[in-house]
Amino acid sequence: MKYMGSKSRFAKDLLPILLKDRENDQYYVEPFAGGMNMMDKVSGNRIANDAHQELMAMWCALIYDNWNPPSFVSEALYLDMRDNPEAFKSYERGYVGFNSYAGKWFAGYRRDKEGKRDYWREHYNNIKRQIPFLKGVELRNQSYLELDIPENSIIYCDPPYEATTSYRSGFDHVKFWEWCREKSKEGHQVFISEYRAPGDFYCVWERDAKSTFSYNGTSGGTKESKERLFVYQP
Ligand SMILES: C[S@@+](CC[C@H](N)C(=O)[O-])C[C@H]1O[C@@H](n2cnc3c(N)ncnc32)[C@H](O)[C@@H]1O
Numbered sequence: 001m002k003y004m005g006s007k008s009r010f011a012k013d014l015l016p017i018l019l020k021d022r023e024n025d026q027y028y029v030e031p032f033a034g035g036m037n038m039m040d041k042v043s044g045n046r047i048a049n050d051a052h053q054e055l056m057a058m059w060c061a062l063i064y065d066n067w068n069p070p071s072f073v074s075e076a077l078y079l080d081m082r083d084n085p086e087a088f089k090s091y092e093r094g095y096v097g098f099n100s101y102a103g104k105w106f107a108g109y110r111r112d113k114e115g116k117r118d119y120w121r122e123h124y125n126n127i128k129r130q131i132p133f134l135k136g137v138e139l140r141n142q143s144y145l146e147l148d149i150p151e152n153s154i155i156y157c158d159p160p161y162e163a164t165t166s167y168r169s170g171f172d173h174v175k176f177w178e179w180c181r182e183k184s185k186e187g188h189q190v191f192i193s194e195y196r197a198p199g200d201f202y203c204v205w206e207r208d209a210k211s212t213f214s215y216n217g218t219s220g221g222t223k224e225s226k227e228r229l230f231v232y233q234p
Pocket of ligand 1 (some may be wrong): 003005007008031032033034035036038049050051052143144145158161171
């Protein structure tokens, strides 16, 4: 699924590192699962959490209620769903709201000016392709801070990046790094995707990445950046 901050293009590099020492039955946990673009490439015991209510309602309907989403949504309906949330089901809004500019929640109806691309068909196909690989994933919809994590899990964190998060989003990065320290000390293997980390975190992988994220909350443009993976190492 096209999703803001998707890690699909890094999955083949990251997963061998994350899963290197995985034992049978060991849980793989994503507190910030988003578009499930990592989760759909992992098998076995898994927990996918995300704080976004409509997003997780959508995954639940698709994976467990066999909901068949629409393969086309008109702009009028898209706008109605954006502006009148109470008139629609959460899972429908989840599906429609994320088929937006840059995979960002209701960030604008996607339309190909040359008429060559059918964005709704792409969205439909991408999601339908993921579903068989997500059967059996335990879904949660809460803040990562409240997430109950089985002992000795592999935790992969892909939070909203500090450089791309606006102050208004309310994501507390200091608290987040503190939570990563705590989880590591509890015995979990914790991995974090970010551009930068505090000094007691060690970079185990990096790659140049052209980011199309917005910087300081303003959108547009691309910016050179290094995609990194960190572990806690005091
Ligand atoms: C960079 S995206 C994850 C993308 C995902 N790894 C993928 O490849 O599709 C970050 C996610 O964190 C979620 N999020 C933001 N604050 C959160 C919180 N406090 N607890 C849990 N999830 C949160 C957002 O809803 C978003 O889906």
